[in-house]
Amino acid sequence: MFIRPKIKILIILISVIIGIYFFLKSFLNTEHKVWLKKHIFPYQTISQQEQTINQLLQAIKMVDFSVAELEKKRDGGDIRTKENIEKLSINKTLKKYELTSGFHAGINNLFPGSGYIDFYEDNIIILSSRGVLAFKKNIEDTEENFQQIKNNINEFIGEDQFKKYRWFSLKDLFIFNNKVFVSYTEEIKEDCWNTSVIYGDINYENIVFRKLFSPKECIHSNDNTDK
Numbered sequence: 065m066f067i068r069p070k071i072k073i074l075i076i077l078i079s080v081i082i083g084i085y086f087f088l089k090s091f092l093n094t095e096h097k098v099w100l101k102k103h104i105f106p107y108q109t110i111s112q113q114e115q116t117i118n119q120l121l122q123a124i125k126m127v128d129f130s131v132a133e134l135e136k137k138r139d140g141g142d143i144r145t146k147e148n149i150e151k152l153s154i155n156k157t158l159k160k161y162e163l164t165s166g167f168h169a170g171i172n173n174l175f176p177g178s179g180y181i182d183f184y185e186d187n188i189i190i191l192s193s194r195g196v197l198a199f200k201k202n203i204e205d206t207e208e209n210f211q212q213i214k215n216n217i218n219e220f221i222g223e224d225q226f227k228k229y230r231w232f233s234l235k236d237l238f239i240f241n242n243k244v245f246v247s248y249t250e251e252i253k254e255d256c257w258n259t260s261v262i263y264g265d266i267n268y269e270n271i272v273f274r275k276l277f278s279p280k281e282c283i284h285s286n287d288n289t290d291k
Contacts, residue, residue, distance in 0.1 A: 129169035130226035133177065133194040134218070136166045142209035143167070143190070143198045161203070163210070167192045169226070171233050180237035184266060191246065193233040194226060199268055214270040220262055221248045228255070228285070235259065242266050246273065256282035 136143075143166040150158045167177030171193050178193040188200045190210060195217035198210035217234070225232045235247040243263050250260035260278040264271040 128227070129175060129177070130194050130223065130230075133166065133168045133192055133196060134223060134226075136168070137194070137196045137212070137218075140212050140214070141165075142211055143196070144209050145200075163190070166196045166198070166210075166212075169194050169230060169233070171230055174230065178233070180234070182237050182239045184239045187268075189237065189239060189244070191234060191237040193230075195221075195234060197271065211268075213268055215264070216271075216273055217246065217248075217262070220260070220273065220275070221250065225249070225251050232257065239266065244271055244273075245276070250278055250282075252278075252280075252282040255285045257285060258282045 144164045146162045146164050148160040148162060150160060152158055163177070163179070167179050167190075168175070169177050169192070171178040180191045182189050184199075186201075188203055188210075189197070190199070191197050195215065197213045197215050197217070199213060200208060200210045202208060221232070221234070232249045232251070235249065238245040242265060244266055245261055245263045247259055247261050249257050251257055258279045258281065261276045262273040263276045264273040
């Protein structure tokens with residue numbers, strides 16, 4: 065079969081480069097090998113990166129964020145924050161405070177963690193989707209972390225429910241007349257749920273919640289009209 069001279073020369077050059085690469089490979093140190101892969105054979109680096117990313121995504125899917133969040137609640141440690149400053153187009157500065165611990169489990173998405181916020185006596189109260197409750201006195205003090213408040217929320221919804229699906233969780237936080245109200249998905253019977261409300265007196269050390277409202281009817285998570 066006749067091969068055009070230009071194509072023939074290109075094939076020879078590629079063969080020479082590949083030959084040189086494998087010949088030098090045994091004499092090169094790690095830094096040189098990385099440089100060659102990055103600039104001469106980038107497809108190898110890209111393939112390795114894609115494989116690493118896929119492995120990390122699979123590992124993330126296997127992580128039970130609810131367990132991590134409940135473990136944080138059990139240890140009672142502070143919820144750390146990180147300040148991010150963003151300049152807006154209207155000559156304003158927006159300060160964003162990211163919670164870097166304690167809020168791991170998401171509701172709509174697997175991650176990042178979901179949570180709720182309310183205010184009481186100039187204090188900020190936060191609640192995670194898995195029952196981590198904490199407060200902070202001064203939002204401007206970036207050195208001060210949120211301090212956890214002990215509570216018995218897991219007597220009403222706990223690890224058994226969280227494991228079934230991330231949507232089964234705490235749904236909102238509301239503070240009124242020195243009382244804290246929390247709504248949540250309650251499992252009335254096996255895989256049959258409603259939305260219930262618990263409440264407790266505000267206390268920065270320990271809040272003991274009691275049942276306020278729970279419908280008698282429930283919706284089965286699998287066997288229902290809308291499937």
